[in-house]
Amino acid sequence: MKIRFYVGLLFGLFASTLLNAQTIDEEYNAKIKEFTTDPRFLPSSVLGVVDHPEIPSPKKHFGQIIGAPGVMHGTKEIYAYYQLLAKKSPYLSIKQVETTEEGRPIYMVIIGNDDSMNRLDHYKGQMAKLADPRITSPDQAEEIIADSKPVYYLNGGMHSTEMGSPEMLMELAYRLVTSEDKAITYIRENLIVLINPVSEPDGRDKQVDWYHRYTKARTDYDDNFPKSTPYWGKYVFHDNNRDGLQVSQGITKGIFKIFFEWHPLVMLDLHESVPLLYISTGTGPYNEQVDPITIGEWQIMANSDIASLAAQGMPGAFTWAFYDGWWPGYGIWVANNHNANGRFYETFGNAGANTYMRDLSNARYAGDPATSREWYRPDPPTQKVYWSARNNINYMEAGVLASLTYAAHNGEQLLKNFYQKGVNSIQKGKTEGPKAFVIPKDQKDPAMAAYLVNQLRAQKIEVHKAVNGEKEGDYEVLLDQPYRNLAVNLLTEQNYPKEAKFPPYDDIAWTLGYLYGVEVEKQDSIAYDLNDLKMVSEDAVYTGEISGSGSNYYLSYTAQNTVLPALYWLKSENGKAEIHVMENEFVAGPDTLSMGSFYFKGISQKQAEYLTTNFGLDLIKGSEQPKSEETHIVTLPKxxxxxxxxxxxxxxxxxxxxxxxxxxxxxxxxxxxxxxxxxxxxxxxxxxxxxxxxxxxxxxxxxxxxxxxxxxxxxxxxxxxxxxxxxxxxxxxxxxxxxxxxxxxxxxxxxxxxxxxxxxxxxxxxxxxxxxxASGLFHPGSVVTVKIKQTESPVLYGFPETFPIFRGxxxxxxxxxxxxxxxxxxxGTKPLKDEVEYTGPIMGMPDQEIEEKAKPEGGKDVPYVRSGMVRNEQTIIxxxxxxxxxxxxxxxxxxxxxxxxxxxxxxxxxxxxxxxxxxxxxx
Missing domain, CATH: 3.40.50 (Rossmann fold)
Known part of the structure; x- marks a missing residue:
């Protein structure tokens, strides 16, 4: 007993010495309290900012604490502070991962203890091994997990008017590299924390300038003054969080690079919109291809965060009643789509650093007032809140610290879950249908088939190509791979439940074959000899061919996406070239060209070859020449x-x-x-x-x-x-x-x-x-059937009588x-009532003979909804x-x-x- 007593006493003295060795920055903490409008908005976890003798706090560096009234920082200031932290602390490093459309850098910050920072490549390698169970057996996985650290990724500044997260993350980073508090030390020792400080730098700088130029002087939040700069990125505004399927913008490319380099187990995206802190789970329906393990993680982590805030006396934290969990194209869904866990927060932001009186009396989520006490919101806010930027920082930072703490204490389970999700995906690919998808080489727009292959590869979905046999040139997606669920999600129809209680948060259909105009076939068995398949290891490119003989060139038109740019190129190269559009069918040798096809006059062999090589177009040579009265010449428009x-x-x-x-x-x-x-x-x-x-x-x-x-x-x-x-x-x-x-x-x-x-x-x-x-029509973004009414319209050249389009x-x-x-x-395919020919008796006329109309192929009408859901579709058909x-x-x-x-x-x-x-x- 005495030995235990003295050991305990010595440990207590040692801990006390460590605590006393760190000086608390009383002025910083006093300012936090001053700028927080209510003690209930002040969690204990954000206090205790230390006064480090060598590493400058945000207050020392900027002259103001984070969340000070009227203070917002641009990207150069933010990046400079992280670069200073990297110089001063061994626990933090920073590197550029991408460049925006306007040339600004996108950085990633890495935080961990000495072991983590000295062995970053090792820990990245461990995560890569767990990501692919085909190369890691269960026994090997156990050993890897024992020598791994969970990676937790924080994403800030995606939506530019949601200005708090780039500020908060600087204070969080300072706290994580300086504090010797037991909770912070535990996070630093047991997690590797990645921070994307400003995932949309172009919009951040525009919005900071907007704030200082226009909204900093405002005193009323609801005065209808525009709170946002008219542009964020060069091209994309709020939809920068809807680019996860296209991967077209710098912001998304940066997020994807971080994910696939590190395979973080959890990604937390920091947003601002609803009071006072929403922690994502969603009302459902959840995406059918998300592993149930991930859905369980959403729930347990959200409730853990809410419990942590409740323990600190903070009102207004809730889950469930906002968002659904269906659409896979958000930025952080790169995690949910690839066996990790993607989450987000919505804190209450003021689009700047002003303090406003905010009225919540009309705010409702999932039908309930934002101020009502519910199972998912155990401690609601009052109908009015006097809200500051520092309040927002407090809620965001307290939530993040709670979430990091959960991950640090449950790292082994998260690592096991990550590995198991990959196992589940591979097993489904082996035991459930479909077993594969085939993208046949014969397509009406072969260049788009190659594009589909490249989009799948951008998602790290493996694609093979048949290099031998009668099906040479076909692409095959075998589904016994770790991201099988995502492949199924992208290549099959979506069936959004019509009975869903709440409206969907976004589009509900994204079947890529329909969206790209590419035929994709589901296979319940492998249709190829595996020896004839070769993994596609670089971007697919379709190169067109020239067939036939003669001095004239033709293009059979099937609404290929690259034709118009090809025409602009051709006219820029050869101003004397004539481009004719055929207004009737035309026979060129063995080929029958449909209405809308092209005849090129006065182009060289070299120019024709360029069209095939660089635009993926198949040209036909022939000796015939269409009659001038059956064509019209293309005059490319300004x-x-x-x-x-x-x-x-x-x-x-x-x-x-x-x-x-x-x-x-x-x-x-x-x-x-x-x-x-x-x-x-x-x-x-x-x-x-x-x-x-x-x-x-x-x-x-x-x-x-x-x-x-x-x-x-x-x-x-x-x-x-x-x-x-x-x-x-x-x-x-x-x-x-x-x-x-x-x-x-x-x-x-x-x-x-x-x-x-x-x-x-x-x-x-x-x-x-x-x-x-249309009475009762509810038509969220879905793929639906349309039918041509005016068959000779040039707008519809190249399209069949019925085809799918996307409509919201x-x-x-x-x-x-x-x-x-x-x-x-x-x-749809059925006519309006006033277009249906009357076949009844007509007084003064002899009875009409009724012709029986032929039924559609297969005896059934093409369904209106191809993918997604439409309620009361009869009102739009x-x-x-x-x-x-x-x-x-x-x-x-x-x-x-x-x-x-x-x-x-x-x-x-x-x-x-x-x-x-x-x-x-x-x-």
């Missing part, structure tokens, strides 16, 4: 893409798509419409989807707060890109709308996508379109029966999906869906490309 200043989300995706495809355009805004003279400058004006109605389009951002320049200055250097304006308030006004109408009357083409069709209909640019409200909850329009020839494409409305000498082509949605539905995009190719032949 295209403008219009953007509003109040909503730039989708025009950014349109610009990105045009640039990726190599289609030249000019970006224009309200000032260009007001200036007029549009027809002299442009042939086509594309108006991408933008929220709002005709009034919003006319009047734009309210002039109540104007003028508001978005221009680059010495004080605000990040503004003015990708577009600038001396005043973003106001819209084109009635004069601008009149100029737009003159543009089309003088022979121009306006293309409106989805919600922007409101603009032409409600402002009177077109008079034929009438808004249609957009507006619907209709035209009178007498104008039904303006309706090019319809939803037969309605128009594309309208071609003549206005003066020109046309308005009005879409009621978005064929350029998030750079995802590539199969739909050629409907726009067709319009551009044939812009002056749409009458």
């Amino acid at each position: 295209v403008a893409i219009y953007h509003t200043w109040f909503n730039t989300q989708d025009e950014g995706w349109s610009r990105y798509t045009f640039e990726q495809r190599g289609i030249p355009y000019t970006s224009i805004d309200k000032d260009d419409l007001k200036a007029g003279g549009l027809r002299a400058k442009y042939d086509v004006i594309l108006v991408p989807r933008a929220r709002g109605n005709g009034s919003d389009f006319i009047h734009g951002v309210t002039t109540e707060f104007g003028p508001m320049p978005f221009t680059k200055t010495d004080e605000y250097p990040s503004h003015g890109f990708p577009d600038s304006s001396p005043d973003i308030t106001g819209g084109p006004g009635f004069s601008g709308i009149d100029n737009l109408k003159k543009f089309v009357e003088e022979g121009g083409l306006i293309i409106t996508l989805d919600n922007s069709t409101n603009m032409v209909a409600e402002t009177g640019i077109v008079r034929n379109l009438e808004s249609y409200s 909850n957009g507006p619907l329009y209709r035209v009178d029966l007498k104008d039904r020839d303006m309706m090019l494409l319809q939803y 037969g309605q128009g999906s594309i309208f071609n409305i003549p206005v003066g000498k020109g046309n308005v082509l009005a879409f009621t869906f978005d064929p350029l949605h998030r750079y995802l539905n590539h199969h739909d995009a050629p409907l726009v490309w067709n319009a551009l190719i044939n812009w002056n032949h749409l009458k």
Whole structure:
């Protein structure tokens, strides 16, 4: 007993000595208390910031603590602080992982104890071994787990108006490398913590400049003043968290690089929107291909975090009632899709560092008031809260510390779970159907088949290619691999339950074969000799061929995505070349070319070969020449893409798509419409989807707060890109709308996508379109069937009679029966009631003979919903999906869906490309 007593006494004295060896920064802690508006918002875990003699705290470095009123830091300041920490502390390092579209670096910070930092490559290697159970047996896994450390990844600054996480993470990093508190030491010793300090640096700098330029002086949160800069990234606004399937933007590439280098067991994305702290689990329905182990981890970790905050007396933490857990394209879903655990927080942010009175009385989540006491919210907030930036920091940091603590104490279980999820995936691939997917070599757009292969490989899904035998050239995805569930998720139809109680959080269908226009076959057995398969180890590229003989070149058109950029290239190389579009079928030797195919006159063999090699197009040589009256010559248009200043989300995706495809355009805004003279400058004006109605389009951002320049200055250097304006308030006004109408009357083409069709209909640019409200229709983003109504329309060249498109909850329009020839494409395959021919008796006429119509192939109609879910679909079937409305000498082509949605539905995009190719032949 005496020995135990003295050992305990000595240990207590030693611990006390360690504690006393660290001086608490009383001023820092006093400021935390000062800037926290209520003691209930002040958790004990964020106090105790130490005064380190060699490593400067944020207060020493910046002159203010994190969360100080009116203080927000740009990326250069943030990165400089981490670089200083890396110089001063052996526990932290920083390296660049990616570069944004505007040239800013994206960094990753690594934190761990001496052992972790000295053996980083070892621990990365251990995680890679656990990620693939094919190379690691269960016995080996046990040994690896015993010599591994869980990696925990924190992602900050994704959504630029959610400004707190890049601030908080600096204070957290300082705490993790300086504190000798027992809880912090345990985290440092048992975890490797990765921090992405600002995952969207372009938007961060724009938003910090916006805050200092405009919103820092505001005193009322609900005064309707724009809290956000009009642009975040060069292309993508809030959808930067919807890029996980495309992997198109720098932010996503950075997140993916971090994940696949480290295989973190948990990824926590830090967001701000709802009061006071939401910890993700979601209401469901959960994605069917997420391993149940991950779903269990969501629940236990969320409840552990809530319990930790409750133990510190903090109200307002909740789970369940926000988000669903269905769509796999969020940034941190790279974890859920690859056998790790992706989570997120939503804290209550003020879009800056101001303190506001916030009213929660109208906030409801999953039908319940935000202030009600529920099983998932045991300690609700009051209806009004006086909320500061420091409050937000406190909640975010306390939650993160709780989550890191859980991971540090349960690391062995998390490592086992990670390995087991890979085992489960491989086992499913062996025992359940399908066993494989085949992407046949024969495709209507072979270049898109290669693109699909590359997108699968970007997700680390293994793809093989048949290199021998009769199926040589086919691609095969064998499903006995660690990411089998993701492959199934991406390549099969989604079945969102119609009876789901709450509306989905985002799109509910993403079947890549449909979205890319690529045939993908499910196989319940392996169709190839495995010896004939070779792993695809580099990007797939489709190289076209030239067949036939003769002096003329033809292209059989099947709505290939690369045709329009190929035409622009050809005309830039050879201004004398003539490009003819055939308006009827044409026989060239053994080939019958469909309407819409191309005849090239005056191009060289070298140019033809370039089209095959660089654009993946198959050309045909022949001696025949089509009659001139059966073709029209392509005059490639001068295209403008219009953007509003109040909503730039989708025009950014349109610009990105045009640039990726190599289609030249000019970006224009309200000032260009007001200036007029549009027809002299442009042939086509594309108006991408933008929220709002005709009034919003006319009047734009309210002039109540104007003028508001978005221009680059010495004080605000990040503004003015990708577009600038001396005043973003106001819209084109009635004069601008009149100029737009003159543009089309003088022979121009306006293309409106989805919600922007409101603009032409409600402002009177077109008079034929009438808004249609489909009773009870609920149409979240799904893949559905459409049918061609006007078979000779150039907009529909290359498409079969029925095909799938992607559509969300957009507006619907209709035209009178007498104008039904303006309706090019319809939803579903059945006609509207007023289009069904009357077959009954007619007084004064002899009885009619009724012809029995042939049934569709197989005796069944093509289902309307291909992937996803639509409620009351009968109310949309037969309605128009594309309208071609003549206005003066020109046309308005009005879409009621978005064929350029998030750079995802590539199969739909050629409907726009067709319009551009044939812009002056749409009458």
